Amino acid sequence: MSAQNQTSSFRYGGVNHVALVCRDMAKTVDFYENVLEMPLVRSMGIGAGHQHFFFDCGGGGTIAFFWFADPPAFAPGIASQPLDVRKDGMMSAIASMNHLAINIPIETFDAAVARLRDKGVECNVINHSDGPDGHPAEPTDQTWIRSVYFTDPNGIKMELAALTRPFAPSDILVEPMDEAGKPVPLRHKTPEPAV
Ligand SMILES: [Fe+2]
Numbered sequence: 001m002s003a004q005n006q007t008s009s010f011r012y013g014g015v016n017h018v019a020l021v022c023r024d025m026a027k028t029v030d031f032y033e034n035v036l037e038m039p040l041v042r043s044m045g046i047g048a049g050h051q052h053f054f055f056d057c058g059g060g061g062t063i064a065f066f067w068f069a070d071p072p073a074f075a076p077g078i079a080s081q082p083l084d085v086r087k088d089g090m091m092s093a094i095a096s097m098n099h100l101a102i103n104i105p106i107e108t109f110d111a112a113v114a115r116l117r118d119k120g121v122e123c124n125v126i127n128h129s130d131g132p133d134g135h136p137a138e139p140t141d142q143t144w145i146r147s148v149y150f151t152d153p154n155g156i157k158m159e160l161a162a163l164t165r166p167f168a169p170s171d172i173l174v175e176p177m178d179e180a181g182k183p184v185p186l187r188h189k190t191p192e193p194a195v
Pocket of ligand 1: 159
């Protein structure tokens with residue numbers, strides 16, 4: 001997607017897989033295959049009664065799940081995003097898996113939301129936009145990404161996301177905070193394209 005990837009000596013080709021932990025692998029297979037329509041492409045035992053399954057999420061990537069016989073307890077707000085983000089906000093702990101977004105083409109966005117709702121998935125659509133109204137009800141010419149949020153059977157917060165345009169240097173809007181919350185100047189400013 002970005003020019004950085006074209007010039008990097010690492011030949012990145014997108015995410016290979018993200019590995020999550022499920023409560024019930026049977027329900028997880030049902031949701032990912034039948035609701036999200038992501039085919040199961042590999043299932044395996046990994047010893048001690050544990051399992052590891054992979055679902056094809058397009059673009060050469062997979063969403064992988066572990067099932068552990070006796071895992072640590074579900075910890076929303078720590079290990080993952082809170083279940084009710086409107087009430088509890090969206091923070092989770094350092095190194096947590098906050099939420100997982102899968103690319104979809106912009107022209108399929110509205111149909112994808114309708115299909116999820118037809119299948120009984122509770123959806124929250126947000127048109128992320130620059131300008132004073134950051135979340136307009138309908139997309140505008142300042143909308144940079146359209147997102148539909150929902151929760152999988154394990155309490156994992158998910159998003160189907162459609163970029164409306166390629167990223168540009170003007171998308172770099174703020175400088176990064178250090179651990180103490182102090183902004184640190186970016187070392188490499190991306191030049192604005194010549195006009
Ligand atoms: Fe996101």
